[in-house]
Amino acid sequence: DVKVTQSSRYLVKRTGEKVFLECVQDMDHENMFWYRQDPGLGLRLIYFSYDVKMKEKGDIPEGYSVSREKKERFSLILESASTNQTSMYLCASTLPLNTEAFFGQGTRLTVV
Amino acid sequence: AQKVTQAQTEISVVEKEDVTLDCVYETRDTTYYLFWYKQPPSGELVFLIRRNSFDEQNEISGRYSWNFQKSTSSFNFTITASQVVDSAVYFCALSDADSNYQLIWGAGTKLIIKP
Numbered sequence: 003d004v005k006v007t008q009s010s011r012y013l014v015k016r017t018g019e020k021v022f023l024e025c026v027q028d029m030d031h032e033n034m035f036w037y038r039q040d041p042g043l044g045l046r047l048i049y050f051s052y053d054v055k056m057k058e059k060g061d062i063p064e065g066y067s068v069s070r071e072k073k074e075r076f077s078l079i080l081e082s083a084s085t086n087q088t089s090m091y092l093c094a095s096t097l098p099l100n101t102e103a104f105f106g107q108g109t110r111l112t113v114v
Numbered sequence: 115a116q117k118v119t120q121a122q123t124e125i126s127v128v129e130k131e132d133v134t135l136d137c138v139y140e141t142r143d144t145t146y147y148l149f150w151y152k153q154p155p156s157g158e159l160v161f162l163i164r165r166n167s168f169d170e171q172n173e174i175s176g177r178y179s180w181n182f183q184k185s186t187s188s189f190n191f192t193i194t195a196s197q198v199v200d201s202a203v204y205f206c207a208l209s210d211a212d213s214n215y216q217l218i219w220g221a222g223t224k225l226i227i228k229p
Contacts, residue, residue: 011157044125044205044219060216092159099215100147102164108157 016111020078023091026029034076039090058067116141118208120220128228135191135223137206146210148189153203201227
């Protein structure tokens with residue numbers, strides 16, 4: 003079974019802090035994604051990566067950066083957290099892009 | 115531009131009723147893929163189905179069925195004899211060449227099944 007694991011289920015951070023959200027998958031998938039989910043807006047793509055050290059901006063990359071040093075790990079970084087980044091963050095991975103995506107359990111981040 | 119519309123924000127039914135979740139999509143491509151995912155209260159999205167644009171056959175999996183109609187650009191999802199465990203948020207999504215096969219998501223429909 004494919005497993006996508008996010009490092010935290012719940013996180014509370016202060017405004018201005020640097021925040022790291024970690025995601026690990028165990029099935030050798032090339033593609034990994036970070037989404038944020040807000041009520042009524044569905045899932046919005048922040049960044050994705052199709053290979054180690056490769057990254058592409060999604061629809062809402064502002065205020066975020068990513069790192070993919072190893073194939074199995076994709077990190078989302080909030081350089082200076084702000085209250086409008088309070089949200090549910092979901093990590094996903096796939097083989098080819100038009101195939102089934104496997105998701106982590108999500109990280110609910112609150113920035114105070 | 116591509117778009118996925120799930121007009122029903124929230125649906126509430128009593129257990130054992132049938133319920134249909136609507137999904138309408140927009141794309142200019144002739145080759146595209148449609149998906150449904152379920153997000154239970156635990157938070158993790160679970161894949162339910164993928165359908166490509168050349169396969170208009172309806173699909174049935176147990177109590178779940180999907181009706182794909184290209185003529186109306188719809189890919190609706192029906193749960194027959196609903197159960198409390200079906201309570202979740204359901205997302206419809208589209209991927210096509212125009213989006214570089216990234217998923218375009220609907221806003222989701224929250225389904226509440228009352229005992």
